[in-house]
Amino acid sequence: MILPTDFEMQLDGLEIEKRDYQLAAVGEVIESLPDASVLLNYPYGTGKTVITLLAFLAIKNENPNAKFIFTSAREAAGLRCRQALEMAKKFGFIEKIGYLYDPTGKGLSLRQKSKMYEAASVVFSPITALMNDHFEIRSKLKIDILEGINLCVIDEVTDILARDMSGFRLSKYFEVLFRRREKVQTFPILGLTGTRDRQKTNAIIKLLEKDKTKLMQRLDLSPYETVTKFQKIKREDYIKIDQLISTQITKPIEMIQKNLDSNLSRLEIIKLSYGGILDRLQAEPKDYPFKIGKYTVKDKETKEELKNAFLRLFKLTHSRLLLLESTPGEFLKYIEDEENKELFKTIIEASKEMISYRVDLPRYDEPEEKTTRGLVQPKVSTALDLIHEHLIRGAQILLFTRYLALGEQIYRLLNVLKYPDVKYLSGKTTEDMRRITLKEFDDGNVNVLVFTPLGGRGLNLDAADIVIHLDITTNVDDMIQRRERARGCLEYVLVLEGTSEEKKVKEYEELINKEEKKEETPEE
16 A cells, blocks of 8 residues: 555645655555554654554545554553544544544443444544453454454553563453454554664564564654753752662562572562562462462462562652652651551651751742742752743743652742742643643743643643753653653753662663764764
């Protein structure tokens, strides 16, 4: 199948930024189908969803009866699918490609659902909802809603590796989807990602069928230079507490290495602790020995030792995240919780001293008068200084944080200090309010936009002049995602000096330097 010669003419009525690389990508995708799957590895913010929707249109030109699935397994899968659906509405794709199914309606009978699937040209649905519907409708109504699918799109396809790379099985929903594709009906998959990790790229291709998957990769699509500054913040009490927590982490790690694998690194063990291994250990096995991923637990005593070690490790690493990346109040509340008090008894007193950290905060409208006293984390104080410095120059500012508590705190502070036109988006924000706020930011009517990852998922943020990372994600791809969605800006990464946080930014810094050197080297 090739891209129709009159395809561009058909887009005249659609409000799409017609970038050459997007149309070229559509042509390359269409050329590969239906004989091969495609992994589209373009940087974040380059419009992979637009490419996907245009591909649907192009396929419809040749086959009016074609049917498509757009699915995702992200924590925000429902949000991503709704975003793609709203984009299709905005571009006028409703009229062009037919009925769209949004699986948010409650109270629909299976019969009604099956009719909606039958009528849909494109199904936008999280993988869990899609495969649950598929199972129920097939078992009770004997109707296969996946029959006749011409193309399945998996948004943020790196997520299908989340369990696989942690030593666990692939998500059962993708297992069913892939098994069906192999045994019942062959259909190509278009995987969307923006990873610079070669290992992840190769692992995805392997899952999508190595011999039948084409890699379309362009990681050079950053039209503007982004300048990154690592803002180091010195606070002795934070360093002291971080080191106390770090000392306690050694013991459970050694216990896990002894019982699982002496060659396991700290990082691999911490990934396991966040990857669901504790749930597996807390369940009672049928017999011993039993397998957890690729590791063997030989007896009940070993299982109990591992369970206690992983539980301690999880609590210690989580407390460190709260210390370095959330509010003082959230951290203290966690370590003083009745369930955790015994584990953290040696650091509670030192933490109460830290919690007394108060600063004078200047009002935006009267900067010489420091009238407000604030109980804040050191990064918040630094972030306020940066916001004030750039806001008076007329900049538009984005501030990212991983934690709701921290996002809410800085949003409240900015309002109390009379900063003009400040908005906050999180996973709790309604879709309508989110859409209105983003338009206001694009139009220049919002000066400071505070985000959590869920609030900012899947967005183009070209309007930003300044981006402030209040905390660092453990996944470097997420940092790159933020950086590339707000291209051509000045980026600040706030780091508590002397703490474990410095190690987390090292990989990010090295990756940025590597990319810059690559751009400076002329092609032969």
